[in-house]
Amino acid sequence: MSNKAAKIAALRASLARAELGELETHAHVPLGYDEVDACMNGGLSHGALHEIFAESGHEAAATGFAAALAFQMATDKRVLWIRQEFSAIEFGDLAATGLLELGLDPIRLLLLRLANAADVLRAASDALSCAALGTVVLEIPGDPKILDMTASRRLTLASAQKGVTAFLLRLGGKSQVSTAETRWRVRAACSLDKENWGSPVFDVELARNRHGRTGRWVIGWSCEDGHFRKPYDEGTEDSGAVVSAPCDRSIAAATEGVGDTKAVRRIA
Numbered sequence: 001m002s003n004k005a006a007k008i009a010a011l012r013a014s015l016a017r018a019e020l021g022e023l024e025t026h027a028h029v030p031l032g033y034d035e036v037d038a039c040m041n042g043g044l045s046h047g048a049l050h051e052i053f054a055e056s057g058h059e060a061a062a063t064g065f066a067a068a069l070a071f072q073m074a075t076d077k078r079v080l081w082i083r084q085e086f087s088a089i090e091f092g093d094l095a096a097t098g099l100l101e102l103g104l105d106p107i108r109l110l111l112l113r114l115a116n117a118a119d120v121l122r123a124a125s126d127a128l129s130c131a132a133l134g135t136v137v138l139e140i141p142g143d144p145k146i147l148d149m150t151a152s153r154r155l156t157l158a159s160a161q162k163g164v165t166a167f168l169l170r171l172g173g174k175s176q177v178s179t180a181e182t183r184w185r186v187r188a189a190c191s192l193d194k195e196n197w198g199s200p201v202f203d204v205e206l207a208r209n210r211h212g213r214t215g216r217w218v219i220g221w222s223c224e225d226g227h228f229r230k231p232y233d234e235g236t237e238d239s240g241a242v243v244s245a246p247c248d249r250s251i252a253a254a255t256e257g258v259g260d261t262k263a264v265r266r267i268a
Helices: 003-020 034-039 059-074 085-091 096-101 117-127 149-162
Strands: 049-054 078-084 109-114 133-141 165-171 182-188 201-209 215-222 227-229
Touching: 034 201, 034 215, 049 059, 049 149, 059 078, 059 085, 059 133, 059 165, 059 182, 059 201, 059 215, 059 227, 078 085, 078 117, 085 109, 085 133, 085 165, 109 117, 117 133, 117 149, 149 165
Parallel strands: 049 165, 049 182, 078 109, 078 133, 133 165
Antiparallel strands: 182 201, 201 215, 215 227
């Protein structure tokens, strides 16, 4: 990015923050992992845009993480999942059985497949104005030009106005300047039980947080109660969080040697 383009992007981000500051502040929902919730002032913000990026080869883990977050944030409301048809071809379809294995009720999921990123963004903007929905997930693969600061700001404003939380799931894409409240980078982590699947375990980096600290942790998902938690008992060999990392640290370098994809049940 040229110096001029960078200045323009920074100015747009500044104007977006000024406009967003006038919107209503929505409640935070605790994820269940105290260290992560503390970084976000009590939990993930309702009525905001959150980005989830998959490390290469860990698209199923990122999809599972997005599904868990979306259902947890939606409470008893429906989840609308909007994805490009290409994403289904490239990374696989969502499976009701996979959702059930995660402890998520597939009846609460509404799935919409569209031809291109422009249609996904348009449909999401309309959906975020429906307060009957709990969350909206936009699954957009690659780096389409239409997914720029303007699109990000529109999603953020639409999400804040009705309090419907938006998750932008990026598979095979690179992060760029946006108005997202948080940005997560996800890959699968090793289960303590090497012989069985066990509960899903994720290696996540909170790379962007507009209102607090960033960091990186290994967190588990409880299929029984629908909350995140520490994946291992205190005192075991694999217990504890991964060391906190600054938001500009390479996730590839930070997670070298970690990532057993069998630990997360594939739902995509």
